[in-house]
Each structure stands twice: as structure tokens, then as C-alpha cells.
Amino acid sequence: MIKVDCHTHTNHSHDGHVSVADMAKLAREQGLHYLCTTDHCDYDLVYGGCRAPFRWGDTDVESYWQDWKNVKQALDGDKTNTLTLGFGIEAAYADGDVVAEKYQELISKYPFDTVINSVHCAGGKDMYFKSAFLFKSKKKAYGLYLDTIRRSLDVPYQYDVVAHIGYLTHGAPYRDKALRYVEFADKIDGILKRIIELDKALEVNFHHEMNPKRDIIERYYELGGRKISYGSDAHRGDICKEFESVSNMLKEIGFTEYVYYVKHEPHYVPIGD
Ligand SMILES: [Zn+2]
């Protein structure tokens, strides 16, 4: 089984715990073909006026890049190495020109392999936390979140992967938290069709639990979506978690390959053995 992991965090992220060197070591030990580190860029909070219950530091991309380069050089100098290490960021979306310009500037400055476009905040609040759901019905909160994702797809800066659709279920206070295709079919179709039109990849993310859920992934396939990316969203070196079960599910649906990116160019590996 060829393993790839396109969404992971190192200790350059405020909530990451493992160095780039140790991430690469873990990936080599587990025989990964490709690992991309994608540390947080929270310009939604820094420039977008969005709020989270805690104020954490944003990634220092220059020191992340220098550190990553050293690890990459060491890998390139080792003839036994078979791991391709990618340099990436997770760019958290917020509405507005200022955030878009700042991302544009950053993304043109560094030779990123993968830029992950993610939505954490909707209506100005980080949907990871319960406080974002105060006085909102499920229909309203989830609708707001999905509308934000739809807008995020049309940003002017370059990105490759659309992250973790369903991220908000973690903190949602409802008895039935699931983001179901049938409940939000129109909005989800709008998102999936646009991802396909723009030729971006839909991510299957495994932070805490799998997002999006199978019904949404099946609908993506049904609509013609074939670019599918795996991301553990590891923050503690827990790379490629549930990789086998995710791969089996994707094969059942009909997918035959994973996409991963090198300098924003898509590369493919077969799913499964
Ligand atoms: Zn995220």
C-alpha cells in the first residue's frame, strides 16, 4: 500500500508538537511515499477580524521554511531515502480583500508544494468551539459554514486542496451533529461542483474523526470528482491514521488514486495495494 499524507502540522504551528525532522523520520519509518507539512496560517484571525476563544501565535513562515529546507536537504543527501517531503501551509479563509492580499503575497513568496484552503471561521467565529453556536439552530450554523466554504473556493490566491468539510461538527452542541448531504444537498452540491470545475482536490481529513463523511464523498464521486486527497491533520506525529480504512472506503466508492502536490502540480498514486 502506497501511503501519502498531505495535511500535517509540526511544532511551527501553535498547536503542533513534533519537529519537521521528527515528522520526516516518522514518515520514513512508516514507509510513506509522500508527506506534506502544512502548518497553520491563521490570517482569518490575524487580518480577517475573526475571533476564537484563545489568541494564539501565528506561524512564523520564514523560520518554518528554513527549518523545512534543512530537513529536505538532509533527505536529498541520503541515498536510501524514498520519502518525498512537501512544504505546505493550511491557509484559513476569511472574507475580504485584506486577507486575500496577504495570502497572495505569502503564497507568491515561498515555493509551496501544497496550499490547503480551509474554513475554520464562519460569521466571524471559529466553529471548532461551542461558543460559535450560541443562539443558532443547526440549520443556521451549518448553512453559514457551508456558505463560507462556497465563497472560500473563489479566492484569488493559488490553492490545491479543500480541507475537512464538516470541521464544525466537533464543537456543535446539537444532539444530531452530523453534516448530512441530504439535509444540505443544495449547498453541498454547490461546493462540490465548484471544486470539480476549478479542478481542486477534495480532502478526506482524519483529525478526531473523518470529515467529510461518506455520503458527501460519494456525492463528489457521483458528480465526477476524482481528485481526492488524504490528510491525517496530525498535530502529534499521528500521521496516516486510519489510512487503510479510508483507502478501503474510497476504493468501494470507486476512486482509484490519491492526488498529492509538488509545486502545486498534481501527482498520483494508486489507492490500495
Ligand atoms: Zn483545519
Ligand SMILES: [Zn+2]
Ligand atoms: Zn490542519
